[in-house]
Amino acid sequence: MIEDNVVFKKLGLIVIDEQHRFGVNQRNKLREKGFLGNLLVMTATPIPRSLALSIYGDLDLSIIDELPPGRTPIKTKWIANDKDLSIMYDFIYKKVNSGNQAYFVAPLIETSDKMALKSVDKVSEEIERRFSDKKIGIIHGKMKAKEKDEVMLKFKNKEYDILIATTVIEVGIDVPASTIMTIYNAERFGLSALHQLRGRVGRGSKQSYCFLISESTTENSKQRLSIMEKTEDGFVIAEEDLKLRNSGEIFGLRQSGFSDLKFIDIIYDSKTIKDVRDLCIAYLKKNKGKIKNEFLKYDIERKFSDLQSGN
Numbered sequence: 001m002i003e004d005n006v007v008f009k010k011l012g013l014i015v016i017d018e019q020h021r022f023g024v025n026q027r028n029k030l031r032e033k034g035f036l037g038n039l040l041v042m043t044a045t046p047i048p049r050s051l052a053l054s055i056y057g058d059l060d061l062s063i064i065d066e067l068p069p070g071r072t073p074i075k076t077k078w079i080a081n082d083k084d085l086s087i088m089y090d091f092i093y094k095k096v097n098s099g100n101q102a103y104f105v106a107p108l109i110e111t112s113d114k115m116a117l118k119s120v121d122k123v124s125e126e127i128e129r130r131f132s133d134k135k136i137g138i139i140h141g142k143m144k145a146k147e148k149d150e151v152m153l154k155f156k157n158k159e160y161d162i163l164i165a166t167t168v169i170e171v172g173i174d175v176p177a178s179t180i181m182t183i184y185n186a187e188r189f190g191l192s193a194l195h196q197l198r199g200r201v202g203r204g205s206k207q208s209y210c211f212l213i214s215e216s217t218t219e220n221s222k223q224r225l226s227i228m229e230k231t232e233d234g235f236v237i238a239e240e241d242l243k244l245r246n247s248g249e250i251f252g253l254r255q256s257g258f259s260d261l262k263f264i265d266i267i268y269d270s271k272t273i274k275d276v277r278d279l280c281i282a283y284l285k286k287n288k289g290k291i292k293n294e295f296l297k298y299d300i301e302r303k304f305s306d307l308q309s310g311n
């Protein structure tokens with residue numbers, strides 16, 4: 001859709017699912033094609049910039065905060081020491097033995113000399129040793145699309161009891177019998193990714209569990225993992241993500257980090273922002289979309305001119 005050689009005759013509606021996976025440049029390419037129709041974006045966890053845009057009024061917001069019928073909340077546990085890790089493995093073994101399926105997610109595909117992180121390779125060795133009588137599958141980003149589809153289908157059809165993976169499983173086939181999500185080096189994942197991965201379980205009527213393995217002692221890691229333990233609400237997680245990572249550039253490309261807006265804090269001044277937004281909307285409606293203040297008009301034009309020129 002965003003390729004240069006794709007030309008639309010009369011594009012009226014665009015629906016973007018998993019919005020957090022798209023960059024600013026990708027979304028801007030649609031605007032460059034002259035698209036002026038309706039845009040619907042969907043995500044379980046808005047990225048900081050998108051949440052900021054909804055607060056500033058660039059995006060209208062609708063929240064679906066109820067679980068589908070028959071589903072139960074997922075229990076999330078932060079695993080921070082070897083004792084809890086051993087208890088976790090025993091618990092998972094019993095669950096898999098009783099017919100449940102489990103995901104084990106690693107941040108890397110192959111072991112790295114530069115980073116002391118779990119890889120699919122290392123996790124496979126560990127899981128094969130602990131679950132030697134179980135059927136184990138592997139899926140990661142270096143596999144061809146057809147291979148990944150085949151592995152996921154086998155997992156759904158219960159040809160595998162356990163699936164060792166990278167974040168490629170964030171989206172894909174629903175597997176209602178999968179009730180356990182285990183994420184190694186959880187501190188290396190953003191809140192959005194953790195929430196998306198957790199959402200791969202809990203899709204049936206059985207109680208589901210998410211284990212976040214991390215020995216990190218940094219304050220940021222503690223805050224993020226604590227948030228995951230406390231709530232399943234994607235909007236609450238997005239708000240906390242905004243507090244931790246900031247909104248990024250409203251007029252630029254960065255989707256997190258310090259804002260390019262001055263003299264205002266999006267979290268603590270949210271009421272002021274809403275009041276100003278409502279005044280702006282009322283002003284534009286009254287003046288049929290035109291800005292009569294020449295100084296303000298010049299300032300806005302200069303801001304967008306700087307953005308387009310990359311300054």
